Structure formats: structure tokens, C-alpha cells
Amino acid sequence: MKQLFPFCAVALLSACNVGETTTAPQTPDKSAQVSFDEQRFRADITTLSSDKFEGRAPTTQGExxxxxxxxxxxxxxxxxxxVNGSYLQAVPMVSYTASEQQSVNLAGIDMQYRQDIVLSSRHDNQQVSIKExxxxxxxxxxxxxxxxxxxxxxxxxxxxxxVILVNDPGFAHPNDKKFNGNAMxxxxRWSYKFEEASRQGALGAIIIHDTKPASYPWSVVENSWTGPQQDLVLAKAEQDARVQVEGWITLDSAKRLFDKAGLSLSGLMDRAADSALNVDLAQTASIAFTNKADYADSYNVVATLPGSSQADEHIVFTAHWDHIGVDDSKEGDNIYNGALDNASGTAGILEIARQFAKQAKAEHGLKRSLTFIATTGEEQGLLGSRYYAANPIYPINKTxxxxxxxxxxxxxxxxxxTIVGKGQSELEVYLEQAAATQNRVTTxxxxxxxxxxxRSDHFSFAKLGVPAVFAGGGAQPLDEETAQYKAAMTEQMKGCYHNVCDHYREDWDLSGALQxxxxxxxxxxxxxxNQDWPGYYAGSEFYPLRPAD
Structure with missing residues (x-):
């Protein structure tokens, strides 16, 4: 793990002076032994995911x-x-709301909003009107x-x-060693696909939803991509370059579209996985709907526990506080409480912060500073973390x-x-050694x-070369009793991702979360x-930005 010269610009980190390699301690000292307060952890989750907080949508009373x-x-x-003594970092946002009444005709086929297709526009244009x-x-x-x-x-x-397939060719043919095989x-990512279509000068971009390669059902698209859609306020040139309309179409509706074009979607999917491909469908799209744009600041919450001797160097904890909010078009329960995603993670960084603060008061503070960022707009495309990474309170090359x-x-x-994306950086060594003290192995x-x-906020930092991890949980229950509980709770939680049933449950076993x-x-x-600066391993796309030894 490199000791990087601290004042190197992040884009030049690969050329920085390098010190000796050091190793994380095998056994944490006594001050690293903590006992988290489960009752307080539960209380934070319960409050943040309560109906009173209205699903914590950005720029609302819930925020x-x-x-x-x-x-x-x-x-x-x-x-x-x-932020100059305040905990709040303003994140300029615009909220786009596409009308529920949409006229969408693809290849002469009328598409039903929500049922067949979901479209939106990230432009302040009041009216989307596309003809043929x-x-x-x-x-x-x-x-x-x-x-x-x-x-x-x-x-x-x-x-x-x-018209675009979801995921990448490696998923379809994992044994062909294309891209990263089965690992996306x-x-x-959908965000990349819309970005690339924009760079190509396209008028619009529609992704074909397919549950297995997307890793979530159509209900997630319907719940997440309807209603107000937040985004960062972009520079005019960047905004103008964006596609005028973007969204998703169901697999069945896409099949109807390709049939009308006299083409086999399944056949083209096979060809698209073998080699780069584009095919003119010889069909047109006519799309019309009203669109509203509202501007308002949302906020990241940023709090710091200063270090003792290396205070300018920051270790960051992130968790997004936001969720989907309220869907007034739904009858009955229409609040997306977001208890698991992500009141639980937000409660987690609060509990970790309390323990470090407690240790600091007992004169066991760290040499480096700790900064806790509860981010906004993650559900809309990592907005809060993207904004912080572009407008850091503490320099990225000091993170x-x-x-x-x-x-x-x-x-x-x-x-x-579980370490998501395992094999990316030396930061994982610290997780492996910490997990080993609990007699756990990393996978x-x-x-x-x-x-x-x-898909989560750490990625905004990884793109700039900061080693970032997203980890937790595991696939192997501790014992048979836990396995039976897990099976029952998994059934209860089925279909609750980005749905109204993601609410707090009194019978959650949070011992694993505290672990x-x-x-x-x-x-x-x-x-x-210590003075280590973990880097990315060779083979990671982030290696050139902050390389490991």
C-alpha cells in the first residue's frame, strides 16, 4: 500500500513519489474494540423510515x-x-416531471405508459414532441x-x-471472455448508455428491460422512473447535448416492436453479444408529453471528526439518506419508506460516528480525520456523491x-x-483483516x-481514483437457526426493493448488521x-489514477 506524496494532483497520482510498503495491523488495538448500541441503531432506522419522513425524497418536507x-x-x-461550520452542503438540483398522459407510438404500435414503456426528458422544455x-x-x-x-x-x-440492450456482452456470453464476463x-449501466447515446448525438435512447441482466423486475423501473426525476443542474452545453427523451421499454413490448420491423429480437440479442452491432429498424417513433422542470437545492450532510496529527487526510464514510418519496397516483400505501434502502445504512454511519467520537473523547482519537457524508439523490443517479466529488470540501488527493x-x-x-466488486483495491486488505477477527472470510x-x-455512492469517488468499498452481509448464515430465519425474512422482503413494502420490521435480526x-x-x-495510501490493483480501470504497488 503506497505512501503517496500528499500534494500530488489526483490525475497525476501514478507519477507521485512512493514510500515504503506497509501492512495493516493483524490485530486491532483495544480502542478498536467497540460495542454498538442495537436499540439506538433500531431507533434511527425506525425514525428515518417512518411515514412522517414521507419516503425522504430530495427537495421535499421529508428532506x-x-x-x-x-x-x-x-x-x-x-x-x-x-461546510464553514454547517453540516449542509447545497446540491443544486432540477426536478423533471413528465406527464402521466403520454402519447407514444413505436412502429405504429401504441405503447401504454407504465405498462409498456416509461419515458422522461431531462430538459426544461415544457413539451416533448417527436414526430416519426x-x-x-x-x-x-x-x-x-x-x-x-x-x-x-x-x-x-x-x-x-x-434502442439499447441492458447490461453488457459479458453477461450474455460469460465464457467468451468479453468485457468482464459475468461481472458487469x-x-x-443504464447511466452510461444514456450518456453514450447523448455523446453520439442521438435524439433519444430507450433501454430494453430484461429482468435477469438488469437484476431487477419491471416494477423497479416503474416505481423509480415515474414521477419527479431529480438531476444535477448542468452547464448549458452539457444540457443541450443530452438526449431529448430517455427511458425503458418492457421486453414483451420490445419484441412486438421488432416483430413489426420483421426482425427477431432474440436473434439480434445473440448477434449483439458476439460483436458490435447496429441495425436500422426501418420504423419510426412519435412521442408527445408535457414536461415540467422545478429548480431547488437539496443537501448532503457532511460532518467531520478531526484527526490528531494527520488531520488534513480524510477517511470518508458515505450513506445516502434519500429514497423515492410518495407516489400520489397509488391508492392505499403510497409511501416508499426506504427502511432497508437506505435508512439502515444512514443509521449505520451514525452509529460508527458515535463510536469514533466516543473514543476521541476518551483520548483514543485517530491520527487521520474521519468525514461522514449522508448524500442526497443517490436513487436518481448518485447525484449527491457526484456533486461532492466534483466540489469536494476536502481535496480528493487528501481523501x-x-x-x-x-x-x-x-x-x-x-x-x-461480501465485498462488492472484490479485487479492486488494497483497501480490501483492511476489510479482510477486520473480518478475520470475527472468524469470517471475505467473498x-x-x-x-x-x-x-x-450502483452506489462509492463509485463517484472510485472514478477519481479514491479507493472505495461497498461491503457487508454474506451468503452463509452463521447457523441453522439463522438460516431458517433468513429464508423466512427473505420471503417477507421479496419484491420490496424500491417498493412500498420496504418498511421497518420489528423482527429484523440486526446482529449481522452490527457485525x-x-x-x-x-x-x-x-x-x-497509519500512513498507508491504498491503491487500485493492476487490472482495475482505476489503477492508473492511484496504483497499488
Missing amino acids: KLTLDYLSAAFNEMGLIGA APLVFVGYGINAPEYQWNDYQGVDMKGKIA TYYG VAVFNLDSTNVYGKTKDY GESNPASGGFF DLGVYYQAAHALGN
């Missing part, structure tokens, strides 16, 4: 209640507000020179709408590492410990095809008292 709650908690601990725009199938919508792959080769997308690359909590383990203790996630490493908080705590404690 205000959340900000007040988190600020008060950090203040009670004695952590300082990182050509539809072009662009395979996975990837332009990746390092893989000698360009689905847009030879096609001018100006005035056209791209960033090229498989040692990031530990991210996004949904904690409510299924009891485990024999193993990668069971479904790498879901692209978990790219995981201990791993993060010990790892940060070890890193906070």
Missing part, C-alpha cells in the same frame, strides 16, 4: 426532517460541520476502444432514437479511502463477508452481473492510525 435529524445527531456527537424519428437498434449501446467495441460504428444518430462493467453503506444486513450473522458478491460496484459495522469500524481505525 427537511431528515436534514434536521442528521444534523442534530452529528452535533450531539460533537462532530464539526464541514427513425429507430435504430444499437446492440448494447457501447463505445469502448479498449475492448475494440463500438456499437455506433458507421451510423449517424442525429435525429434518431437508439460500467458499460452495462485516503471511502467506506460506503447502502442497505445493511437484516438477515442475521454470517460466516462470510465477492453472488451476482456480479448486477454491477453493484457501479458488519464492526468490520468497517476496525478497518477505518487501522487505516486512520
Whole structure:
């Protein structure tokens, strides 16, 4: 693990002077042994996911209640507000709301909003009106020179709408060693696909939803992509370059579209996984709906526990406080409480912060500073963490590492410990050694095809070269009793991701969550008292930014 010269610019880290390699301590000292307060942890989850907080959507009354709650908690601990004494970092946002009444005709087929298709526009244009725009199938919508792959080769997308497969070619043919096999690359993420279609000058982009490669059902798309859609306020040139309309179409509706074009979708999917591909569907799209844009600041909550002798070097904990909010179009329960995702993670960083603050008051403070960031807008595309990474309160080249909590383990203790995207950086060594003190082994996630490493706030820092981890839970229950509980609770929670049934449950076994908080705590404690600068391993796309030895 490199000791990097601290004033090197992050883009030049690969050329920085390097010191001796050091190793994280095998056994944490006594001050690293903590006992988390389960009752307080539960209380934080319960409050943050209560109906009173209205699903914690950004720029709502639910946000205000959340900000007040988190600020008060950090203040009670004695952590300082990182924004000139305030805990709040303003994140300029715009909220786009597409009408529920949409006229969408693809290849002469009328598509029903929510049932067949979900579309939105990230433009302040009041009215979307597209008439007979050509539809072009662009395979996975990837332009990746390092893989000698360009689905847009030879096609001018100006005035056209791209129809795109979800995930990347490695998922379809994992044994062909394309991309990263079954483990999704960033090229498989929906956010990349819309970004690349925009760079190609496309008028619109529609992703074909398929549950297995997407790793979530259509209900997640319907719940997450309807209603107000937040985004960062962009510079005019960047905004103008964005596709005019973007969204998702169900697999069955896409099949109808391709049948109308006289093409086999399944056949084209096979071809698209073999090599870069684009096909003019010889069909058009006509789309019309009203669109509203509202501007308002949302906020990250940023609190710091200063270090004793290396206070300018920061170890960061992140967890997103936001969720989906309220859907007034639903009858009955219409509040997306977001208890697991991510009131639990937010409660987690509060509990970790309390323990470090307690240790600091007992004169066992760390040499390095700890900064806790409860981010906004993660559900809308990592907005809060993206904004912080672009507008850091503390320099990125002074940010040692990031530990991210996004949904904690409510299924009891485990024999193993999951590191999402395992094999990325030396920061994982700290997790491995901390987990070993609990007699646990570290493993990668069971479904790498879901692209978990790219789906939460740590990724905003990883893109800038900061070693960042997203870890917790495991696949192996501690004992048979825990296994039976897990099976029953898994059935209860089935279908609750981004749904109204993600609410707090009194019978959650949070012992596993507390176990995981201990791993993060010990790892940060070890890193906070040495001079190591973990780097990314060769083979990681982030290696050139902050390389490991």
C-alpha cells in the first residue's frame, strides 16, 4: 500500500513519489474494540423510515426532517460541520416531471405508459414532441476502444432514437471472455448508455428491460422512473447535448416492436453479444408529453471528526439518506419508506460516528480525520456523491479511502463477508483483516452481473481514483437457526426493493448488521492510525489514477 506524496494532483497520482510498503495491523488495538448500541441503531432506522419522513425524497418536507435529524445527531456527537461550520452542503438540483398522459407510438404500435414503456426528458422544455424519428437498434449501446467495441460504428444518430440492450456482452456470453464476463462493467449501466447515446448525438435512447441482466423486475423501473426525476443542474452545453427523451421499454413490448420491423429480437440479442452491432429498424417513433422542470437545492450532510496529527487526510464514510418519496397516483400505501434502502445504512454511519467520537473523547482519537457524508439523490443517479466529488470540501488527493453503506444486513450473522466488486483495491486488505477477527472470510458478491460496484455512492469517488468499498452481509448464515430465519425474512422482503413494502420490521435480526459495522469500524481505525495510501490493483480501470504497488 503506497505512501503517496500528499500534494500530488489526483490525475497525476501514478507519477507521485512512493514510500515504503506497509501492512495493516493483524490485530486491532483495544480502542478498536467497540460495542454498538442495537436499540439506538433500531431507533434511527425506525425514525428515518417512518411515514412522517414521507419516503425522504430530495427537495421535499421529508428532506427537511431528515436534514434536521442528521444534523442534530452529528452535533450531539460533537462532530464539526464541514461546510464553514454547517453540516449542509447545497446540491443544486432540477426536478423533471413528465406527464402521466403520454402519447407514444413505436412502429405504429401504441405503447401504454407504465405498462409498456416509461419515458422522461431531462430538459426544461415544457413539451416533448417527436414526430416519426427513425429507430435504430444499437446492440448494447457501447463505445469502448479498449475492448475494440463500438456499437455506433458507421451510423449517424442525429435525429434518431437508439434502442439499447441492458447490461453488457459479458453477461450474455460469460465464457467468451468479453468485457468482464459475468461481472458487469460500467458499460452495462443504464447511466452510461444514456450518456453514450447523448455523446453520439442521438435524439433519444430507450433501454430494453430484461429482468435477469438488469437484476431487477419491471416494477423497479416503474416505481423509480415515474414521477419527479431529480438531476444535477448542468452547464448549458452539457444540457443541450443530452438526449431529448430517455427511458425503458418492457421486453414483451420490445419484441412486438421488432416483430413489426420483421426482425427477431432474440436473434439480434445473440448477434449483439458476439460483436458490435447496429441495425436500422426501418420504423419510426412519435412521442408527445408535457414536461415540467422545478429548480431547488437539496443537501448532503457532511460532518467531520478531526484527526490528531494527520488531520488534513480524510477517511470518508458515505450513506445516502434519500429514497423515492410518495407516489400520489397509488391508492392505499403510497409511501416508499426506504427502511432497508437506505435508512439502515444512514443509521449505520451514525452509529460508527458515535463510536469514533466516543473514543476521541476518551483520548483514543485517530491520527487521520474521519468525514461522514449522508448524500442526497443517490436513487436518481448518485447525484449527491457526484456533486461532492466534483466540489469536494476536502481535496480528493487528501481523501485516503471511502467506506460506503447502502442497505445493511437484516438477515442475521454470517460466516462470510461480501465485498462488492472484490479485487479492486488494497483497501480490501483492511476489510479482510477486520473480518478475520470475527472468524469470517471475505467473498465477492453472488451476482456480479448486477454491477453493484457501479450502483452506489462509492463509485463517484472510485472514478477519481479514491479507493472505495461497498461491503457487508454474506451468503452463509452463521447457523441453522439463522438460516431458517433468513429464508423466512427473505420471503417477507421479496419484491420490496424500491417498493412500498420496504418498511421497518420489528423482527429484523440486526446482529449481522452490527457485525458488519464492526468490520468497517476496525478497518477505518487501522487505516486512520497509519500512513498507508491504498491503491487500485493492476487490472482495475482505476489503477492508473492511484496504483497499488
